[in-house]
Amino acid sequence: MNNSTSSRPRSTVERVNANLTKRYAKERRFKRMGLGAIIISLMFLVLLFGSIISNGYGAFWQTYVQLEIHFEPEDLDPQGSRNPEVLSAADYGGLVKSTLRDMFPKVKKRKEKRKLYDLVSSGAAFQLREMVMSNPDLIGSTVQLWVPADDDVDMLIKGHIDRHKPESDRRVKDQQIAWVDALQREGKIEKRFNTTFFTAGDSREPELAGIHGALMGSVFTLLITLALSFPMGVAAAIYLEEFAPTNRFTDFIEVNINNLAAVPSIVFGLLGLAVFINFFGLPRSIPLVGGLVLTLMTLPTIIIASRAALKSVPPSIREAALGIGASRMQTVFHHVLPQALPGMLTGAIIGMAQALGETAPLLMIGMVAFIVDVPANMMDPATALPVQIYLWADSPERAFMERTSAAIMVLLAFLISMNMLAVLLRKKFEKR
Amino acid sequence: MQPNTQTVSSVTPLMVCTDIEPIAAHDNRKTVGEISVDNPRMSCRNVNVFYGEKQAINRVNLDIGRHEVIAMIGPSGCGKSTFLRCLNRMNDTIDSCRVTGEILLDNQNIYDKTLDVVPLRAQVGMVFQKPNPFPKSIYENVAYGPRIHGLSSSKSDLDIIVESSLHRAGLWNEVKDRLDQPGTGLSGGQQQRLCIARTIAVSPEVILMDEPCSALDPIATAKIEELIDELREEYTIAIVTHSMQQAARISQRTAYFHLGDLIEVGETNQIFTNPQHKLTEDYITGRFG
Numbered sequence A: 001m002n003n004s005t006s007s008r009p010r011s012t013v014e015r016v017n018a019n020l021t022k023r024y025a026k027e028r029r030f031k032r033m034g035l036g037a038i039i040i041s042l043m044f045l046v047l048l049f050g051s052i053i054s055n056g057y058g059a060f061w062q063t064y065v066q067l068e069i070h071f072e073p074e075d076l077d078p079q080g081s082r083n084p085e086v087l088s089a090a091d092y093g094g095l096v097k098s099t100l101r102d103m104f105p106k107v108k109k110r111k112e113k114r115k116l117y118d119l120v121s122s123g124a125a126f127q128l129r130e131m132v133m134s135n136p137d138l139i140g141s142t143v144q145l146w147v148p149a150d151d152d153v154d155m156l157i158k159g160h161i162d163r164h165k166p167e168s169d170r171r172v173k174d175q176q177i178a179w180v181d182a183l184q185r186e187g188k189i190e191k192r193f194n195t196t197f198f199t200a201g202d203s204r205e206p207e208l209a210g211i212h213g214a215l216m217g218s219v220f221t222l223l224i225t226l227a228l229s230f231p232m233g234v235a236a237a238i239y240l241e242e243f244a245p246t247n248r249f250t251d252f253i254e255v256n257i258n259n260l261a262a263v264p265s266i267v268f269g270l271l272g273l274a275v276f277i278n279f280f281g282l283p284r285s286i287p288l289v290g291g292l293v294l295t296l297m298t299l300p301t302i303i304i305a306s307r308a309a310l311k312s313v314p315p316s317i318r319e320a321a322l323g324i325g326a327s328r329m330q331t332v333f334h335h336v337l338p339q340a341l342p343g344m345l346t347g348a349i350i351g352m353a354q355a356l357g358e359t360a361p362l363l364m365i366g367m368v369a370f371i372v373d374v375p376a377n378m379m380d381p382a383t384a385l386p387v388q389i390y391l392w393a394d395s396p397e398r399a400f401m402e403r404t405s406a407a408i409m410v411l412l413a414f415l416i417s418m419n420m421l422a423v424l425l426r427k428k429f430e431k432r
Numbered sequence B: 001m002q003p004n005t006q007t008v009s010s011v012t013p014l015m016v017c018t019d020i021e022p023i024a025a026h027d028n029r030k031t032v033g034e035i036s037v038d039n040p041r042m043s044c045r046n047v048n049v050f051y052g053e054k055q056a057i058n059r060v061n062l063d064i065g066r067h068e069v070i071a072m073i074g075p076s077g078c079g080k081s082t083f084l085r086c087l088n089r090m091n092d093t094i095d096s097c098r099v100t101g102e103i104l105l106d107n108q109n110i111y112d113k114t115l116d117v118v119p120l121r122a123q124v125g126m127v128f129q130k131p132n133p134f135p136k137s138i139y140e141n142v143a144y145g146p147r148i149h150g151l152s153s154s155k156s157d158l159d160i161i162v163e164s165s166l167h168r169a170g171l172w173n174e175v176k177d178r179l180d181q182p183g184t185g186l187s188g189g190q191q192q193r194l195c196i197a198r199t200i201a202v203s204p205e206v207i208l209m210d211e212p213c214s215a216l217d218p219i220a221t222a223k224i225e226e227l228i229d230e231l232r233e234e235y236t237i238a239i240v241t242h243s244m245q246q247a248a249r250i251s252q253r254t255a256y257f258h259l260g261d262l263i264e265v266g267e268t269n270q271i272f273t274n275p276q277h278k279l280t281e282d283y284i285t286g287r288f289g
Ligand SMILES: Nc1ncnc2c1ncn2[C@@H]1O[C@H](COP(=O)(O)OP(=O)(O)O)[C@@H](O)[C@H]1O
Pocket: B051, B056, B074, B075, B076, B077, B078, B079, B080, B081, B082, B083, B094, B096
């Protein structure tokens, strides 16, 4: 009878063993798929970072040219009055030009002179004026000075301009290349750390353009967003989760919050334009309005995350507090909120990260303007980092390409430090 | 050889569910035994509890005496916890839950519209099935109640309350060196005693306990039982338990619930040795439950 193995009832162990290989194979397959997914996403991440960094790191260096400037009293301050108005109106551009002419005395033709002047950034003249204004005693002296080179020269030095192309296809002409080479032989051209990039606002000239303005714009905008959306979002979540009765009205609110979280951000921009600018008459292009608009956009995210955090607090904690006579308010603020806070912070940081990267709504409220001055407060016109990236990416100059990637790096660094801060805060709250 | 009606009800309890045949059920389920006591601490009359449409407690009348331990037993789902939670209005936290009838605490109806639940819950404390210390230090766990109710005038006052509560809960010697460590780091039995200390720190009159030992090992259980016996001198204790041995060991009176009805109540001795109602007898002799 025992030859008919198929009909013989098998023991549990046998039946389990028969399935075992299949089960393990399934498990292995799943593991491999998960690993594959992680590897692919890591590859994309490496690709992304690699291309951004290789494109952008050059922008942290800038080519400078050494000039020997003689601050001629006859030209700058003929009367010797040291009057700031006179000093301010003096022709520093001319000073730079004459210095360049002195360095290359053979250049005589007008056209050639123009090419010569193009070697140095127009920012050099501003730099000289600044120096003289802050220290009028310089007049009459001669100083060795490093001034930024023009962005085309910068590109040439960094090897982004192909010398073998026909001259007409190049932004830097043969003659200019010869001058630059000559300067390089004398050690009068040098790549230095580009502090301008971190201290200046936007500019039409790539070598004078910096990220500081956009960074401050983003900082002010995000501060307002955080200051408004976190308390409001948490308060709304606490009310809805802990106090509100469940009825049609609260259901309606819940559905609407979920819907708002999915509304395209540009719609919030249009809303902000209509409400804050057209109706309340706030100025355009200011971080205050940007922050208000991003608050509208971030609120649903924070509310949803905060509610989830509150839901995840075990009900036994609430019962314990209520059971010894804590009021509902005390229960929430003494016991539930401290437990939910890490989750709420995570939600807030996700919302803030979204807000940091948001461009479209800011376009609608005019934070896309060309703004040279670094904003000093939330009422000054400003752009934000992603908008600056968008603006630079749109510029034709090769040097702006480099700066676009550098700006992305700054944005990512901002993002990473924000996330780190959130992780630190969360750790701190979790420990208690 | 059981009477026919009992067989039916024990095999297919739904048939006699109060929702379907209220009148027949009532004839069958009129509470047996003496529900009232002299000078009761709490007194429940005609208590009905509904979860939405579903009735979980059906016209229960019961007195709870002073300085007694009353045990509530019955098969699971019969409404013991529901009834217990009526006594300090913990059911208020459940949206769908509705309570009718009258529950007096020292002759004051606790379901009175004007009554505030905060002082009520300070008077009627509760210990839950699963130990639920706050995720805070041991000291903070015990000090929280006195602090929110303003029971201590100074820090040293509070220290005294914390120490004596932990003493009475039999936990002091085990935790006196680590009061600043989290209460959640204690063992299950210690956590439950911490919860008891937290409850008695606000000096309640009544302590409700909902299967306080069901998550504990026998040694921890024995300690808690001992503690309950000591606490009886100062407090009134209503305890739900699924262990009949426990009920027999620690209680003076026992109430037997069945499908939302209070079937029988009486002296614990008498309930376990000489139950009057067939359902009680079936449950006690282990025929169902
Ligand atoms: N929150 C609730 N919502 C709806 N029904 C509930 C709720 N809690 C308990 N019930 C129901 O009430 C009845 C009694 O439950 P419970 O009091 O927990 O029983 P016991 O503690 O005796 O096991 C059960 O049928 C249960 O399903």
